[in-house]
Amino acid sequence: MSKKAKKYTFRKFINDAHLWLGIGSGIILFLVCLSGTVLTFEEEIKALFVKEFVVADASGSPLSMKELAESLSKEGIVSNVIIPAETNEALKFSVKTSPQERRGTTYFVDPYSGEYQKVQKSNLDGFFLTMFKMHRWLLLETEVGRPIVGVATLIFLFMAISGIILWFPKRIKWKNFKPGFKIKLNANWKRINHDLHNTLGFYASIFLVIMSLTGLFWSFEWYRDAGSKVLGTKVFGNRDGGPKFESALKPGTTEKTFEEILQLTSAEFAFKGETTITIPAKDKEVYTITKNNHSRFSPIITDKLVLDRDGTLLHKELFAEKPLNVQIASLIKPIHMGTIYGTFSKIIYFFACLIATSLPITGTLIWINKLKTKKSKKKQPAFV
Numbered sequence: 001m002s003k004k005a006k007k008y009t010f011r012k013f014i015n016d017a018h019l020w021l022g023i024g025s026g027i028i029l030f031l032v033c034l035s036g037t038v039l040t041f042e043e044e045i046k047a048l049f050v051k052e053f054v055v056a057d058a059s060g061s062p063l064s065m066k067e068l069a070e071s072l073s074k075e076g077i078v079s080n081v082i083i084p085a086e087t088n089e090a091l092k093f094s095v096k097t098s099p100q101e102r103r104g105t106t107y108f109v110d111p112y113s114g115e116y117q118k119v120q121k122s123n124l125d126g127f128f129l130t131m132f133k134m135h136r137w138l139l140l141e142t143e144v145g146r147p148i149v150g151v152a153t154l155i156f157l158f159m160a161i162s163g164i165i166l167w168f169p170k171r172i173k174w175k176n177f178k179p180g181f182k183i184k185l186n187a188n189w190k191r192i193n194h195d196l197h198n199t200l201g202f203y204a205s206i207f208l209v210i211m212s213l214t215g216l217f218w219s220f221e222w223y224r225d226a227g228s229k230v231l232g233t234k235v236f237g238n239r240d241g242g243p244k245f246e247s248a249l250k251p252g253t254t255e256k257t258f259e260e261i262l263q264l265t266s267a268e269f270a271f272k273g274e275t276t277i278t279i280p281a282k283d284k285e286v287y288t289i290t291k292n293n294h295s296r297f298s299p300i301i302t303d304k305l306v307l308d309r310d311g312t313l314l315h316k317e318l319f320a321e322k323p324l325n326v327q328i329a330s331l332i333k334p335i336h337m338g339t340i341y342g343t344f345s346k347i348i349y350f351f352a353c354l355i356a357t358s359l360p361i362t363g364t365l366i367w368i369n370k371l372k373t374k375k376s377k378k379k380q381p382a383f384v
Contacts, residue, residue, distance in 0.1 A: 065258035150219025214336035
């Protein structure tokens with residue numbers, strides 16, 4: 001008597017799609033996730049391999065910003081300065097060595113002695129650049145690698161969601177849920193491998209969905225446009241720095257010193273945090289200031305201030321007063337990179353990416369083990 005054919009259920013379809021899409025994109029997903037894991041702590045790792053610039057003595061009075069800028073003038077044009085929240089840390093000046101240079105070169109400056117040091121290149125700069133290119137383009141040409149990574153990310157998004165569906169047991173009872181929360185370390189290697197894939201994948205799934213949804217903004221213009229429509233504001237639409245302001249000062253008007261501009265900034269933003277000030281070099285240019293608040297939930301969120309050279313307030317932009325949709329759009333990059341909550345979120349993202357890197361391996365092993373089991377069953381003699 002022939003066995004009754006099993007019904008092809010929705011769960012079976014999800015399982016098959018999860019399996020074959022995973023097998024087909026496994027190598028690409030492994031490389032993208034591996035490079036993403038490495039890039040999580042890029043700055044911290046690179047800092048270990050360069051000599052730290054130490055402020056010699058923070059007990060005296062700091063030099064004026066004019067004096068510090070003049071000491072750097074032989075290197076080029078000072079374009080902006082980053083003032084740390086702590087007084088015992090070095091200032092960071094950006095110096096343009098040529099008019100064509102966009103961002104300038106960073107110099108660490110001791111505010112008390114005036115000594116400075118050009119930012120040192122790490123021996124790992126080339127390695128991390130390679131990891132970045134692999135993460136974004138698989139080391140291929142941008143036009144080729146970007147859509148490949150984009151399609152792989154779409155597959156990864158589906159697999160993260162389908163993985164959550166498959167994690168749920170067929171019968172919704174607590175005793176059926178319990179095995180999905182833990183790894184049975186005293187079992188054989190096949191069971192351990194299955195638990196590593198199933199359990200760790202479940203714990204990391206929400207972060208993998210977030211990474212995928214945000215990462216697609218860099219891969220596809222249509223996705224970026226669709227996301228902008230959904231949010232009601234342009235994603236990555238503020239890359240040029242927003243509206244432009246020009247100085248309205250008349251010739252002969254007394255201009256504020258840098259220290260006076262800094263005092264006005266402290267009055268407007270009366271909180272502790274890192275301050276970045278763009279220094280005007282031409283007559284029509286103004287001071288553009290951003291400052292973050294160390295007491296906020298996120299250390300990367302900044303408020304913005306634009307002051308004319310005489311201290312007149314031209315523009316004030318508080319992150320907390322922005323509409324929610326604008327806030328979300330401006331946080332897509334730090335959400336994707338895991339910098340949204342500083343070191344805390346970067347640690348979480350590191351382990352989530354590490355798990356994501358392991359999923360193509362553990363998933364492939366599960367598939368191979370199932371193939372071996374099917375072959376062994378076929379070899380067994382049939383009893384009539």
